[in-house]
Amino acid sequence: MKEIILMKEPQELKVLVVTAVSAERDAVQRGLADNPRFEVIAAGVGPVTSAIRTTKALAAARYDLVVVAGIAGGFSGRADVGSLVVASDIIAADLGAETPEGFSTLDELGFGSSRVPVDASRAKRLADAFAAAGIPAQLGPVLTLSTVTGSAATAAALAERVPGAAAEAMEGFGAASAAQEYGLPVLELRAISNAVGPRDRSAWRIGDALAALEAAGTVLQEVLK
Numbered sequence: 001m002k003e004i005i006l007m008k009e010p011q012e013l014k015v016l017v018v019t020a021v022s023a024e025r026d027a028v029q030r031g032l033a034d035n036p037r038f039e040v041i042a043a044g045v046g047p048v049t050s051a052i053r054t055t056k057a058l059a060a061a062r063y064d065l066v067v068v069a070g071i072a073g074g075f076s077g078r079a080d081v082g083s084l085v086v087a088s089d090i091i092a093a094d095l096g097a098e099t100p101e102g103f104s105t106l107d108e109l110g111f112g113s114s115r116v117p118v119d120a121s122r123a124k125r126l127a128d129a130f131a132a133a134g135i136p137a138q139l140g141p142v143l144t145l146s147t148v149t150g151s152a153a154t155a156a157a158l159a160e161r162v163p164g165a166a167a168e169a170m171e172g173f174g175a176a177s178a179a180q181e182y183g184l185p186v187l188e189l190r191a192i193s194n195a196v197g198p199r200d201r202s203a204w205r206i207g208d209a210l211a212a213l214e215a216a217g218t219v220l221q222e223v224l225k
Contacts, residue, residue, distance in 0.1 A: 012037055015224055016063040018054050018175040020045045024070040027210040031217020038221065039063070047092065047144055047174030054178035065119070065224065066179035066186045069216070071209040072142070072169040073149065074192035075159055081195065082208045084137035084216055085167040086127040087188035090116045092173040093143035093158055093165075103161060116176035119185035122224065126187065129223045135215055140166025142188050144173035148199075155197040168196050189216055 017032075017040040019025045025042040032038050039061070043053035054066065072085070079085050092114040096105040106114040123139060130137035141162050149155050149168060159165050167190045179186040193209035194200075 027213040028217045031214040050171035051174035054175040068188040071193040072167040072190035073196040078166045087142035088139045089141040090176045143168040
């Protein structure tokens with residue numbers, strides 16, 4: 001009599017998507033079309049609030065992956081307004097110390113790390129899928145800052161400090177640190193609404209960035225299975 005081997009059905013990926021504000025959450029949800037595999041939360045602005053509320057969400061339910069998503073500033077020459085950036089690294093760019101020689105990161109100080117690695121293979125697949133869908137997108141470091149950049153000098157200093165920096169936002173490192181604490185892989189996705197540098201509200205294209213975020217949500221559910 002032959003032994004019957006029962007094969008388990010592949011487990012569906014359960015994804016927590018962390019945004020900052022309700023407009024971002026709603027844009028992502030529209031793109032996902034209420035796909036039950038995805039839970040989308042608005043965790044608040046800044047790395048601390050994001051870390052706390054991501055931790056609470058991870059403690060309350062089982063997830064396989066955390067995706068930080070929202071709009072962001074893009075570095076000139078790296079990420080155009082209206083495009084998407086998929087993080088290759090999530091970096092707390094202002095976490096460290098000023099020294100006579102310049103800024104020192106936590107890594108350089110020996111106090112830990114100001115970087116959280118992303119799920120590199122999924123990040124690459126996601127960027128490729130956006131390109132295939134006709135959505136301008138690229139891989140690059142995404143910086144987390146507690147203070148949004150408002151001058152050309154600060155933008156230049158950040159770009160020099162983190163070669164290839166593509167975008168800056170305020171929540172990635174917090175949510176990613178929570179995911180890391182739970183041993184979960186993480187991704188960060190940003191839709192670019194403005195250029196990093198002097199604050200010119202007349203040039204901001206938040207509506208276009210939210211539309212790109214919605215389009216990204218449609219692709220997310222196809223790639224993250």
